[in-house]
Amino acid sequence: MDLPLFYAKDILPSAKIFTLDEDTSKHVIMVLRHHTGDAILLADGKGYRYRCIITDDNRKRCLLKIEQVDKMPAPAPACAIGIAFTKSASRNEWFLEKAMEIGIQRIVPLLSKRTEKDKFKMDRLESILISAMMQSQQFYLPTLSEPVVFDQLVKQDNTAQRFIAHCLPAQKTYFGDALQPGKEAFILIGPEGDFTPEEITLALEHGYQPVSLGNTRLRTETAGMVACVLMQSVNEAG
Amino acid sequence: MDLPLFYAKDILPSAKIFTLDEDTSKHVIMVLRHHTGDAILLADGKGYRYRCIITDDNRKRCLLKIEQVDKMPAPAPACAIGIAFTKSASRNEWFLEKAMEIGIQRIVPLLSKRTEKDKFKMDRLESILISAMMQSQQFYLPTLSEPVVFDQLVKQDNTAQRFIAHCLPAQKTYFGDALQPGKEAFILIGPEGDFTPEEITLALEHGYQPVSLGNTRLRTETAGMVACVLMQSVNEAG
Incomplete structure (x- = not known):
């Protein structure tokens, strides 16, 4: 599982599509040069991993289709x-x-x-x-x-x-x-x-x-x- | 044992007196403002601790009398x-x-x-x-x-x-x-x-x-x- 991983604070596990914020869009599209069709991962910091496909490589509002959501095992005990x-x-x-x-x-x-x-x-x-x-x-x-x-x-x-x-x-x-x-x-x-x-x-x-x-x-x-x-x-x- | 500790690479356990190098002398006398009569510690990095008294607070060649030398316990195993x-x-x-x-x-x-x-x-x-x-x-x-x-x-x-x-x-x-x-x-x-x-x-x-x-x-x-x-x-x- 070596897809690039990004942080998306506000994504919800029920989401089917998601628009990256401007900073992250710029990073994904301009800096890392990803394109429509590429797969990336998102983390919400609450334990969910989102496998996504870029459906619009807009450098300000990169659009994603969410293909799979997994709840990752929590590190226990705290x-x-x-x-x-x-x-x-x-x-x-x-x-x-x-x-x-x-x-x-x-x-x-x-x-x-x-x-x-x-x-x-x-x-x-x-x-x-x-x-x-x-x-x-x-x-x-x-x-x-x-x-x-x-x-x-x-x-x-x-x-x-x-x-x-x-x-x-x-x-x-x-x-x-x-x-x-x-x-x-x-x-x-x-x-x-x-x-x-x-x-x-x-x-x-x-x-x-x-x-x-x-x-x-x-x-x-x-x-x-x-x-x-x-x-x-x-x-x-x- | 909260005396200030300094490094002296070339000191030997048999030494009775020792002259600090220019950098260390400056640090001890000018920066930390120690004077003749003050006690300091030296470490040679080889396990010896030297308890010294400043006998001449020269800012370039600080002279020390060595009062006590202890071999510190080695961290074992390596x-x-x-x-x-x-x-x-x-x-x-x-x-x-x-x-x-x-x-x-x-x-x-x-x-x-x-x-x-x-x-x-x-x-x-x-x-x-x-x-x-x-x-x-x-x-x-x-x-x-x-x-x-x-x-x-x-x-x-x-x-x-x-x-x-x-x-x-x-x-x-x-x-x-x-x-x-x-x-x-x-x-x-x-x-x-x-x-x-x-x-x-x-x-x-x-x-x-x-x-x-x-x-x-x-x-x-x-x-x-x-x-x-x-x-x-x-x-x-x-």
């Missing part, structure tokens, strides 16, 4: 991460791209006491996730929530397995060992200066397990990415 | 990766930074049939590893070898556990399951266009196990980083 974004936009964007490639399903920008960044261009972040979804041939776009204040999040989230990765000396289990396969997991990753002791205490009081991500000192975005790999790994393992 | 670098320098550099943070010990730039890049600024790549080593407070600088031709490498390397990650349909074990803890491991990561069938066959003939890195399609540098996490993970797990 892996989620709450992460304090860094000052560096490129490091945050890099994290989102890699988390998407590896297979994250929910990302919560975390406003902790020492978070360095609390304003985001959500559109830009969303478009990075979409590109990475296309690149890695996936069909479920993760939820990228609005930034949430740490205390509020910790008190409200009730994911089955909840973890907090921090660097303070304490009894901590290696995250790879603490994770149970087949259950939803949610991990909190702190800012460069780590969570405060008060934040860690609050999380523990609300059922978060303290975990370590290994013996080396990781940057925030690296820690986030390592956590994503370990969450994916526990469910891949045979 | 994890190594052979990876086909991409056209994008930033993606390659990003991979090196993350591999160092996670704890890789040997990196071999791989010249496979479809490798997109075969010329490297080795000095630049080395300096990225050094920065990441300092950042993640590690003391062993990985070996970054000169680029090696695939066929030659596959015939010569005799690491205890040898793996090849590829995307062709085949019987493959998940890398996290195939790895045995406590043994040296070496994994080959292909270019964006993957290894050729002939390359894969040659590797299998030379005892490489075919492995997968999960169900999603990963970019080369992401695959390399996922492999590093899984190699580290199998030895961290309790």
Whole structure:
């Protein structure tokens, strides 16, 4: 299945025909030089894959006939991460791209006491996730929530397995060992200066397990990415 | 142990005094504004940590008295990766930074049939590893070898556990399951266009196990980083 894949946010599984928006039309027809009669794939980010034939290669309003719609298997169980974004936009964007490639399903920008960044261009972040979804041939776009204040999040989230990765000396289990396969997991990753002791205490009081991500000192975005790999790994393992 | 850490390639464990080179002197004295009497740490990249006191805060030739030398525990067993670098320098550099943070010990730039890049600024790549080593407070600088031709490498390397990650349909074990803890491991990561069938066959003939890195399609540098996490993970797990 190596047909080119494009994103169409508003397509519905019941559709028989579909008109690509102007940007995507331009990309398909002008940049990639597809013609009437070519087959392409669309993803709606909600798990559906649409096999389409170009019926009018208009460079502004490319028209498609939908030949087949498949519901793709959902990545189960859901892996989620709450992460304090860094000052560096490129490091945050890099994290989102890699988390998407590896297979994250929910990302919560975390406003902790020492978070360095609390304003985001959500559109830009969303478009990075979409590109990475296309690149890695996936069909479920993760939820990228609005930034949430740490205390509020910790008190409200009730994911089955909840973890907090921090660097303070304490009894901590290696995250790879603490994770149970087949259950939803949610991990909190702190800012460069780590969570405060008060934040860690609050999380523990609300059922978060303290975990370590290994013996080396990781940057925030690296820690986030390592956590994503370990969450994916526990469910891949045979 | 939160003293600032610097790299000193040529220091010897037997040294009693040491003069920092001009760049490092400038960084320590001018940028970070350390003075005579301050304590700093040096790493030689070979596993030694030197606790030093500044005895002359000369901005070009900062003089140090070495108070204590410790041999740090080596990350065992050794994890190594052979990876086909991409056209994008930033993606390659990003991979090196993350591999160092996670704890890789040997990196071999791989010249496979479809490798997109075969010329490297080795000095630049080395300096990225050094920065990441300092950042993640590690003391062993990985070996970054000169680029090696695939066929030659596959015939010569005799690491205890040898793996090849590829995307062709085949019987493959998940890398996290195939790895045995406590043994040296070496994994080959292909270019964006993957290894050729002939390359894969040659590797299998030379005892490489075919492995997968999960169900999603990963970019080369992401695959390399996922492999590093899984190699580290199998030895961290309790």
